[in-house]
Structure formats: C-alpha cells, structure tokens
Amino acid sequence: MLKLVGVETYYGKVKALHGVSLEVKEGQLVTILGANGAGKTTILKSISGLVEPEQGTIHFEGKRIDRLDPEKIVSMGVGHVPEWRRIFPELTVKENLLMGGFLIEEKDLLHNRMKEAFHHFPILKKRKEQKAGTMSGGEQQMLAISRALMIKPKLLLLDEPSLGLSPLLVQDIFATIKELHKSGVTILLVEQNVNRALSIADYGYVLTTGKIFLSGTYEELLDEEKVREQYLGEGKYVRRSKLWSGS
Amino acid sequence: MEIFIGLIQESISGIALGSIYALIALGFTLIYKATEVVNFAQGELMMVGAYINFYFVTTFLAQSGEPTIGVFFLAFAGSIIFSFVFGWVLDWVINRPLKDEPIFSVIMATISLSIILRALVAIIAGPMSLIPYSPFGNRVLSLNGIIISALDLSIIFSAIVLVTIFYYFFNKTKWGIAMQATSEDPVAAQLMGIPVKRVYGLVWIFSALVATISGILLAPRMSLLDTSMGFLGLKAFPAAVLGGFGSIAGAIVGGIIMGVIETISMGTLSFHFKWIKEMNDIIVWIVLIAVLMVKPDGLFGEEKVKKV
Ligand SMILES: Nc1ncnc2c1ncn2[C@@H]1O[C@H](COP(=O)(O)OP(=O)(O)OP(=O)(O)O)[C@@H](O)[C@H]1O
Ligand SMILES: [Mg+2]
Numbered sequence: 357m358l359k360l361v362g363v364e365t366y367y368g369k370v371k372a373l374h375g376v377s378l379e380v381k382e383g384q385l386v387t388i389l390g391a392n393g394a395g396k397t398t399i400l401k402s403i404s405g406l407v408e409p410e411q412g413t414i415h416f417e418g419k420r421i422d423r424l425d426p427e428k429i430v431s432m433g434v435g436h437v438p439e440w441r442r443i444f445p446e447l448t449v450k451e452n453l454l455m456g457g458f459l460i461e462e463k464d465l466l467h468n469r470m471k472e473a474f475h476h477f478p479i480l481k482k483r484k485e486q487k488a489g490t491m492s493g494g495e496q497q498m499l500a501i502s503r504a505l506m507i508k509p510k511l512l513l514l515d516e517p518s519l520g521l522s523p524l525l526v527q528d529i530f531a532t533i534k535e536l537h538k539s540g541v542t543i544l545l546v547e548q549n550v551n552r553a554l555s556i557a558d559y560g561y562v563l564t565t566g567k568i569f570l571s572g573t574y575e576e577l578l579d580e581e582k583v584r585e586q587y588l589g590e591g592k593y594v595r596r597s598k599l600w601s602g603s
Numbered sequence: 604m605e606i607f608i609g610l611i612q613e614s615i616s617g618i619a620l621g622s623i624y625a626l627i628a629l630g631f632t633l634i635y636k637a638t639e640v641v642n643f644a645q646g647e648l649m650m651v652g653a654y655i656n657f658y659f660v661t662t663f664l665a666q667s668g669e670p671t672i673g674v675f676f677l678a679f680a681g682s683i684i685f686s687f688v689f690g691w692v693l694d695w696v697i698n699r700p701l702k703d704e705p706i707f708s709v710i711m712a713t714i715s716l717s718i719i720l721r722a723l724v725a726i727i728a729g730p731m732s733l734i735p736y737s738p739f740g741n742r743v744l745s746l747n748g749i750i751i752s753a754l755d756l757s758i759i760f761s762a763i764v765l766v767t768i769f770y771y772f773f774n775k776t777k778w779g780i781a782m783q784a785t786s787e788d789p790v791a792a793q794l795m796g797i798p799v800k801r802v803y804g805l806v807w808i809f810s811a812l813v814a815t816i817s818g819i820l821l822a823p824r825m826s827l828l829d830t831s832m833g834f835l836g837l838k839a840f841p842a843a844v845l846g847g848f849g850s851i852a853g854a855i856v857g858g859i860i861m862g863v864i865e866t867i868s869m870g871t872l873s874f875h876f877k878w879i880k881e882m883n884d885i886i887v888w889i890v891l892i893a894v895l896m897v898k899p900d901g902l903f904g905e906e907k908v909k910k911v
Binding site: 406435 | 780796
C-alpha cells in the first residue's frame with residue numbers, strides 16, 4: 357500500500373534521511389522506532405508531502421506521491437496526526453472536526469462522520485462548543501485522531517501519539533490505536549514507547565540517524581539485544597553506528 | 604447645551620471616520636493574522652481603490668450625463684471587481700515569490716510596493732489633485748438640532764454591513780473557518796487538505812477588497828483626492844494597536860475610538876484649547892505611545908504564546 361525506496365530528505369543543507377526504504381502492507385500496523393532526532397517525524401512529513409524528498413520515491417497504492425502537494429495526498433486517503441497533536445486551539449472542537457472533513461463536499465456525509473467521532477469519543481461531544489486549546493492533553497489527542505479520521509483515511513500516520521500524556525492516558529491511546537487497526541485502518545505509527553508500540557504492531561523498523569538500522573516482527577525485534585541497547589543500554593551501538601556512518 | 608450637541612455631532616462624524624480606519628485596520632489585520640506580514644501598503648491599496656472608483660465614476664458619468672445613483676452603483680461594482688483582480692495579482696507578485704523568505708523581507712516588499720503604487724498612480728492619473736464626487740452631495744439630516752451628514756451615515760452603514768458579512772464569513776462558512784485554521788497553524792491546515800496557498804491568495808483578495816471599499820468611502824470625505832491619501836492608512840496602525848494588534852474585533856473598536864478622538868480633538872477641544880489644534884496631526888501617535896506603555900496588548904489583545 358505504501359512503499360518508500362531510498363528516500364533522502366534535507367532541511368536546507370542538513371540531511372535528515374539517508375536513503376530510507378520501508379513498506380506498509382494493507383491492513384498492517386507498522387511502527388517506526390528510534391531515538392530523538394533519528395528522523396521519524398521526517399519520514400512521516402515526507403510521506404504526507406510537508407517536505408519534499410530530494411532523492412528516492414514514495415508510492416501509495418501504486419501511485420507516486422513524492423512530488424504532490426499535501427492537500428492532494430490527503431485527498432488520496434492519507435491521514436496524518438502530527439507530533440504534539442497540533443489541533444487548532446482557538447477553534448471549537450466541532451470546528452476542528454469540520455476542518456478534518458474539509459475535503460468532504462456532501463453535507464450529510466460530513467454530519468455522519470462528525471456523529472461517528474462523537475460516538476467514539478463521547479467526551480468530544482460534551483466539549484464540542486469549547487475551544488480546543490482549553491482541553492486536556494489526552495482530550496486533545498482524541499480530537500487530533502478524530503480529526504484525521506474524518507476523511508476515513510486508508511492509511512493513518514500517527515506521530516508519537518503518547519507524547520506528554522500520563523501513563524493512564526497512554527494506555528487509553530494505545531487501546532484506541534489497536535481498535536482502529538482492528539476496524540481495518542492501515543497504520544504507520546511512530547513511537548518512543550518501544551515495548552508498547554511493538555506489542556501492538558505487525559512489523560517494526562528501527563531508525564538511527566536517518567537510516568533504517570533494523571527491521572522485523574515483534575518477536576524478531578525483541579530478541580535483538582541491539583534494540584534494547586539503543587534505548588536502554590549505554591549506547592554502545594549508538595556510538596558504533598555513528599562510527600560506521602562516519603560522523 | 605451647545606457644547607453637548609457639538610460633541611454628539613462630532614462623535615457621529617468621528618465614528619464615520621473611525622469606521623474607515625477600522626476597515627483599513629481590518630485589511631491589514633487579515634494579512635497579519637494569516638501570514639504574520641504587516642502590510643505597509645494597505646493605505647496605498649485604499650488610495651488605488653479611491654482612484655479606480657473616481658475613474659469609473661467619471662467614465663459612467665460622461666456616458667449618462669447625470670450623477671444618478673446608478674452611476675455610483677456601477678462604479679462601485681466596477682471597483683469591487685477591480686479589487687478582486689488587484690488582490691489576486693498582489694498575491695502572485697508579492698506573497699508567493701517571497702513565501703520562503705523571512706517575514707522581514709516581505710514587510711520590506713510591502714513598503715516598496717507602497718512607494719511604487721504612489722508613483723504609478725501619480726504617473727497614470729497625473730500630478731493634479733482630483734475633486735472626488737459624493738453620491739450625497741452636501742446633504743445633511745437634522746435630528747433635534749443635531750446635524751449629521753448623509754455621507755457619514757452611509758459610511759457608518761456600509762461599515763456595519765461589511766463587518767457583518769465578514770463576521771458571518773469567518774465564523775460560519777467552511778472557507779472562513781479554514782482561513783482561521785490556516786492562520787493558527789498552516790502546517791496542520793495542510794494536513795486537513797486545506798489548500799493553504801489558495802487561502803493566502805484569498806486573504807490578499809479580501810484585504811484589497813476592504814481597502815478599496817474604504818477608499819471609496821473615504822474619498823468623498825476629503826476635499827481633494829491625491830496620492831498622499833495612502834498616508835492616512837498609516838493612522839490605522841495606532842488604531843490596530845489600541846484594539847490589540849492581530850485581533851479583528853480590536854481593529855474595529857480601535858479604529859472607531861481613534862476616529863472619535865481625532866474628530867473631537869480637532870473640533871471642540873481645539874476650539875477651547877488652542878494648543879490642541881497644533882497637535883492634531885500627532886494626537887493619534889501620542890495615543891499609540893500611551894497604549895504601548897500602559898497596555899501593550901491593547902483592548903482585545905491576548906498574550907500569545909508562541910508555538911514551539
Ligand atoms: N524544520 C527543521 N529544520 C532543520 N532541521 C530539522 C527540522 N526538523 C528536523 N530537523 C532535523 O532533522 C533531524 C530529524 O528530525 P526529526 O524531527 O525527523 O526526528 P525525530 O526522530 O522525529 O525526533 P523526535 O523523537 O525528537 O521527534 C534532526 O536532526 C533534526 O534536528
Ligand atoms: Mg518526531
């Protein structure tokens with residue numbers, strides 16, 4: 357469904373992605389793991405067209421999308437919940453959802469989707485006339501996800517949905533993601549919460565400084581001592597990988 | 604009693620002048636909110652609008668021979684169409700080419716634009732001042748001894764209609780809310796499928812539109828029309844700061860307050876205190892500095908926490 361081949365993305369002269377290749381198959385939940393600054397967000401931004409890769413190709417459902425405007429990519433069915441949620445704080449909850457459905461022309465359909473969102477997250481219904489910025493972090497994350505779901509995306513990109521949330525809310529969010537996946541949405545999930553992410557994912561990629569370092573299923577990755585060392589250890593491998601990449 | 608009637612008359616006239624300041628302030632608040640660019644050419648957009656309208660009025664007048672309402676209406680319609688095209692062109696020549704440059708460059712570009720527009724108009728229309736037409740002539744309304752000019756009333760009325768339309772558009776329509784969303788977070792807006800570039804274009808068109816309308820309203824209030832009309836646009840800055848820079852409601856309220864202060868200080872106050880007369884031109888700027896010192900966020904401004 358989604359395929360990246362040799363993607364290189366720059367911010368000005370700084371190279372953030374050094375040839376990333378990965379694949380998400382229809383119905384899968386794939387996770388990208390990696391330390392701060394590894395380039396996880398940049399991968400998602402490259403997919404949804406917020407930044408344009410210099411090299412490599414990105415295909416979605418067989419069509420090349422790496423030169424398209426973000427609005428075109430959204431309209432093809434790619435939803436993106438950005439890092440730190442980025443809801444519109446001065447707009448009401450309802451208006452935020454309305455914006456999520458900006459591309460929906462039929463009024464009835466829009467209305468139904470809004471109802472579905474309220475059905476999924478009753479708290480949003482209670483807060484619908486409230487300015488979104490006044491909600492709690494967890495509620496804002498629910499809103500950010502519902503907003504992206506308004507267009508019923510075929511592929512949902514989630515960028516660290518658990519960021520800044522209390523452990524209890526993190527649990528809720530992961531339950532929600534799992535449910536979404538079960539209902540048939542294909543998901544590409546970026547996380548720092550390694551164990552949780554791997555426990556719900558079909559497949560995982562580990563990213564270090566802009567390169568795919570490892571990939572595999574839950575079991576395969578958990579077996580890899582390297583993954584642990586990347587996150588929990590003394591950074592032995594981090595240093596070595598840095599040596600390899602010549603920096 | 605006489606002073607009282609005088610003050611009421613001046614207040615109404617001040618509200619009319621203030622409505623125009625409010626519209627100019629509204630114009631650059633729109634651009635500022637969406638793109639963080641302070642458009643220093645807003646006054647010149649207004650001046651161009653006034654000239655275009657003058658051109659249409661004289662053209663249609665030459666054809667019909669009489670200054671009928673129809674003439675003014677057609678001229679108004681023509682000017683509105685022009686402003687759409689004008690705003691669209693500005694988006695392509697100023698906004699889009701500079702979209703990746705720092706905000707500062709765009710602001711400098713608007714200053715250049717203001718000077719270029721003044722020069723262009725002077726070249727095309729000639730250096731002579733024009734005597735603007737008013738659809739109402741010198742007609743006045745008298746109410747319990749209070750005399751109000753018909754022109755002022757029509758200005759206030761037009762401003763109310765325009766602000767109501769804008770309010771409805773921004774808060775109740777999909778594209779209006781999309782404009783708000785874009786100005787809050789353009790990146791997130793793109794992820795919603797909002798065509799951000801087109802929204803910015805729309806913002807420039809709107810701002811040319813309100814500028815043109817304020818020019819059409821303001822011109823007949825001045826005895827002479829020349830390219831220096833653009834400088835009046837600068838007075839909308841203290842108005843916007845008073846209201847709270849970046850707030851649409853603030854732009855409107857600030858504009859009206861400034862208009863009233865200016866008119867009263869030029870009228871009753873100057874009559875009783877001669878020294879105020881000498882200060883007329885700087886009164887709004889004194890208010891500006893006072894506001895910046897006492898309440899820098901203005902009446903409606905909120906302390907904005909910048910996103911990281
Ligand atoms: N807008 C930008 N301008 C310049 N450099 C950037 C920009 N955004 C990211 N970078 C750089 O690109 C690299 C990858 O950043 P990215 O945000 O993709 O990392 P990440 O894996 O998402 O990190 P985090 O876990 O902290 O969110 C980093 O070195 C970062 O400094
Ligand atoms: Mg990130």
